[in-house]
Amino acid sequence: MDISKDFIVYAKKTCNKTIFIKGDIRKINYNKKYDIILNLETSFGYYNDKTNKEIVKKFYNSLKSKGRIIIELINPEYIYSDFKDKLILLNQQNIKIIDHNILQNQKKYIKTLRIIILKNSTYKKIIKLRLYSKKELLEILEYVGFKKIKFYGDLSGRKYINKSNRLIVVGQK
Numbered sequence: 001m002d003i004s005k006d007f008i009v010y011a012k013k014t015c016n017k018t019i020f021i022k023g024d025i026r027k028i029n030y031n032k033k034y035d036i037i038l039n040l041e042t043s044f045g046y047y048n049d050k051t052n053k054e055i056v057k058k059f060y061n062s063l064k065s066k067g068r069i070i071i072e073l074i075n076p077e078y079i080y081s082d083f084k085d086k087l088i089l090l091n092q093q094n095i096k097i098i099d100h101n102i103l104q105n106q107k108k109y110i111k112t113l114r115i116i117i118l119k120n121s122t123y124k125k126i127i128k129l130r131l132y133s134k135k136e137l138l139e140i141l142e143y144v145g146f147k148k149i150k151f152y153g154d155l156s157g158r159k160y161i162n163k164s165n166r167l168i169v170v171g172q173k
């Protein structure tokens with residue numbers, strides 16, 4: 001699921017065996033339907049604390065008993081230790097992306113002005129992401145009711161350390 005039509009169109013091109021839904025995770029209402037929910041590639045943290053917590057509650061309610069949640073985020077400690085106020089990326093399709101970053105609210109948020117430069121056009125968008133620490137994520141998952149909460153530093157299951165560039169949390173209903 002993604003709120004952005006463009007991401008859904010792109011995802012559909014990469015795999016025809018998966019059902020892709022354009023939708024808003026703030027509004028999901030699946031009662032005990034899933035064995036596992038994967039929220040990957042920093043797809044969590046785009047709202048205020050109250051709404052972000054409500055989203056985790058919705059994940060919880062959508063899981064079957066013993067179902068699992070996996071949330072994969074950028075590790076704030078990694079960002080703080082090597083903060084770059086400007087990042088330039090050139091992807092395989094020759095799309096240039098320039099990010100101007102600032103940390104806000106005692107480093108709890110990273111605000112990015114993203115400039116996407118295509119052959120004949122330029123797009124700008126502002127992204128504000130809540131940078132949740134390991135401790136804060138633990139508090140949210142525990143509050144919502146998750147058990148057996150574990151943290152990892154990458155998707156292959158390496159131990160989470162401050163230097164990990166990812167922060168992955170796994171919880172069980």
Ligand SMILES: C[S@@+](CC[C@H](N)C(=O)[O-])C[C@H]1O[C@@H](n2cnc3c(N)ncnc32)[C@H](O)[C@@H]1O
Pocket residue numbers: 001002003004007023024025026040041042043044046
């Ligand atoms: C960093 S991108 C990750 C994109 C993609 N899911 C992936 O794994 O490569 C974060 C994604 O979260 C999506 N997103 C943000 N708020 C959302 C919401 N309320 N409901 C669904 N998707 C949302 C954005 O549209 C964006 O595509």
